[in-house]
Amino acid sequence: MAGGGRSGFLSPLGLLLLISGHVLSSVLLAQAHRLRFVTVVYRHGDRSPVRAYPKDVHQESAWPQGFGQLTQIGMRQHWDLGQALRARYKGFLNETYDRHEIYVRSTDVDRTLMSAEANLAGLYPPQGAQVFHPNISWQPIPVHTVPDSEERLLKFPILPCPKYLKLQEETRHSPEYVNKTRENVDFMQMVANNTGLSDCSLESVWSVSDILFCESRHNLSLPSWATKEVLQRLSDLKDFSFRFLFGIIEQEQKARLQGGVLVAQILKNITAAARDAANGLKFIAYSTHDTTLGALQMALDVYNGKQAPYASCHIFELYEESPGNFTVEMYFRNDSSQPPFPLTVPGCAHRCPLQRLQSLLDRVITKDWEKECQLSSPVNDTEVMVGLVACGCILFLLIILLVTVLFRQKSQTIAYQHVSDVGEEQS
Known part of the structure; x- marks a missing residue:
């Protein structure tokens, strides 16, 4: 009974261990x-x-510090x-x-x-x-x-990075890019006519969206053709141009x-x-x-x-x-x-x-x-092998020709007999 009664109390050592455990847990939790x-x-x-x-009726003078500020x-x-x-x-x-x-x-x-x-x-x-x-x-x-x-x-x-530029050219021929161009060709022509831009493509139309966004944000008047629907479509094409830069194909x-x-x-x-x-x-x-x-x-x-x-x-x-x-x-x-x-x-x-x-x-x-970033050589392994074989054959033929010429020269030297012309002069 005595032992059972004492089981509800901690010894000084047990109490110290319990307190230490709580302190250690608090420190670890804080860390x-x-x-x-x-x-x-x-x-x-x-x-x-x-x-x-x-x-655009709002040129650089419309902005206190000019463009891009x-x-x-x-x-x-x-x-x-x-x-x-x-x-x-x-x-x-x-x-x-x-x-x-x-x-x-x-x-x-x-x-x-x-x-x-x-x-x-x-x-x-x-x-x-x-x-x-x-x-x-x-x-x-x-x-x-x-x-x-x-x-x-x-x-x-x-830039410059030739391989990246090549990837961009491949992106321009991707189905998504081609289809997006086809779907918006009339729209981009309308934008070109109204803005006076000679180049209005999926890669350049973002600038029109940006200009109109900046002007509307600063309470400058927008042209009548820039309807809510046009602005939304321009915004979508602007987002597409970002994907073109870094994705669509070969994103990695x-x-x-x-x-x-x-x-x-x-x-x-x-x-x-x-x-x-x-x-x-x-x-x-x-x-x-x-x-x-x-x-x-x-x-x-x-x-x-x-x-x-x-x-x-x-x-x-x-x-x-x-x-x-x-x-x-x-x-x-x-x-x-x-x-x-x-x-x-x-x-x-x-x-x-x-x-x-x-x-x-x-x-x-x-x-x-x-x-x-550099482009790999356009010459493939097969072409390299063919070129090496051809060079080897030409070199082999040249060696044979050289040996033949040297052999003939040596043969002519051995067969040569000097004929004295002294007797003819005396005669």
């Missing part, structure tokens, strides 16, 4: 699924059109995105700007550089000692870039030459962070274009078939689940009124193990981009 590294790829904000069509709407969009990133990574990123933990790179284009700056203004409003003027709630933060002629990471399609091969280049760099950065080789870097931001996001998402095979909207943002997050065990999660923010929605690479769960993700994406990563 599980710990955010370690973030990469974001975003499109610039709202802009003016990059050009006007010949008959970030508008004040676009500035606010990226300030909002910066604020959203600040809220999402509260506790992960330092409350104030720390140059060691963030790196921002942009294409060398006004609208992407300015978008990155507006984004950083929302992400890192100055506090305390970082306030350099009492009336300015902004601080300068570096945005890195390379000359446009040297850009081989963030602007697509990357195109990805190796285009979006896979960016995928490879992102994975390289993530892997370095997992190995603690990022030197304190926690966050990389790439300020880019709609074609960049299209190429990236086509390579990842998560593209939804629609042009990425202004200030949309593709997010990669690296988590450490346990020591040495890492996963990657992806999200896409394409609506400022909604939280980012999850993206999943086919063949893996949303919370994808890093090694599994690397294995799945290896198919779109080339080891030597310059070499793979």
Whole structure:
């Protein structure tokens, strides 16, 4: 009875073990699924059109800063995105700007550089000692870039690349492209007549859609022919032109030459962070274009078939689940009124193990981009063999001819008899 009565109590050692177990479980739980590294790829904000069509009444003078420039709407969009990133990574990123933990790179284009700056203004409003003027709630933060002629990471399609151009020519002969052209030939002719464009094809009509979209967004009058139905059809063709660039046929091969280049760099950065080789870097931001996001998402095979909207943002997050065990999660923010929605690479769960993700994406990563971009020789193996045999036969005949000539010369030397002409002269 005495033993049974004591069974309801823990000895001091048992109590200590129980408390230790709870503490250890709490520590492990806190360490599980710990955010370690973030990469974001975003499109610039709202802009003016990059050009006007010949008959457009709104030429470059209609836009305060001219064509292709970030508008004040676009500035606010990226300030909002910066604020959203600040809220999402509260506790992960330092409350104030720390140059060691963030790196921002942009294409060398006004609208992407300015978008990155507006984004950083929302992400890192100055506090305390970082306030350099009492009336300015902004601080300068570096945005890195390379000359446009040297850009081989963030602007697509990357050219020159002969193999990619050959794939595009093959795409133009694909059934889907041919049928799409046939279905819209009269429509595109109507657009050409009304815009004054001499070239209006599936690959160029996107610009008309873009111009009319920009004008309508900024309350500029649209021509009478640009009805709601016409605008929708133009928008659909614009989306098709993005698929033409990076898909329709040979999507994987195109990805190796285009979006896979960016995928490879992102994975390289993530892997370095997992190995603690990022030197304190926690966050990389790439300020880019709609074609960049299209190429990236086509390579990842998560593209939804629609042009990425202004200030949309593709997010990669690296988590450490346990020591040495890492996963990657992806999200896409394409609506400022909604939280980012999850993206999943086919063949893996949303919370994808890093090694599994690397294995799945290896198919779109080339080891030597310059070499793979080159066209293979049009001469096939059979032609090579025939050429070698022919050369061999000619060489053999030449050797036989040479031996024959040498043999005849030797024979003539042995048979020669000198006849003295002294006696004839004396006679």
